[in-house]
Amino acid sequence: MTANEDQEMELEALRSIYEGDECFKEISLVSFQFRIGDLDDTKAFMLDITWPETYPETAPQMSLDAFFNNRFSAETKQLILTKLEEQVEANLGTAMMYTLFEWAKENQEALMENHKPVATAVTSGSDGITSSIAKKKEKKEQLTKSQKRRIINRTDHKGELPRGWNWVDVIKLSKTGGKDDDLA
Incomplete structure (x- = not known):
């Protein structure tokens, strides 16, 4: 043949x-x-x-x-x-x-008796071994343009929020009433 x-x-x-x-x-x-x-x-x-x-x-x-x-x-x-x-x-x-x-x-x-896996996802850092998982946690959250505009509009020219931006409006609370008002 x-x-x-x-x-x-x-x-x-x-x-x-x-x-x-x-x-x-x-x-x-x-x-x-x-x-x-x-x-x-x-x-x-x-x-x-x-x-x-x-x-x-x-x-x-x-x-x-x-x-x-x-x-x-x-x-x-x-x-x-x-x-x-x-x-x-x-x-x-x-x-x-x-x-x-x-x-x-x-x-x-x-x-495969002498096989030792070659580490590709692990890198050596100054403090020892840092895995790729730690790198993912360091990633910053990405904001859209509209989210960035809202943040800028809430802040002054120095990048700080105006005084009292997170205060509760006391007048609105008094108009809605509380538990004591319902009992009377």
């Missing part, structure tokens, strides 16, 4: 095996993405695989450059690729995509 015939057969097998599986995505006829682990798992990773023209006689091109993998260090990515390349060498000359995907799923814990 020629390489193209092998690729067509493997592609058909992959489509039937992973039909409806959200972990498998066919980018093109020779390019695929496999997600190893659940979306909410901190140790989940996305593996991009592309077949060269002579696949399966030559090794597929593997990459962990997807945005999904930004939380991993370069050392962790290199370890995963090295282990997967060992599996590729062992299966060279045969259809190996299913084997690679299943091997990665079974060995996810071993591949």
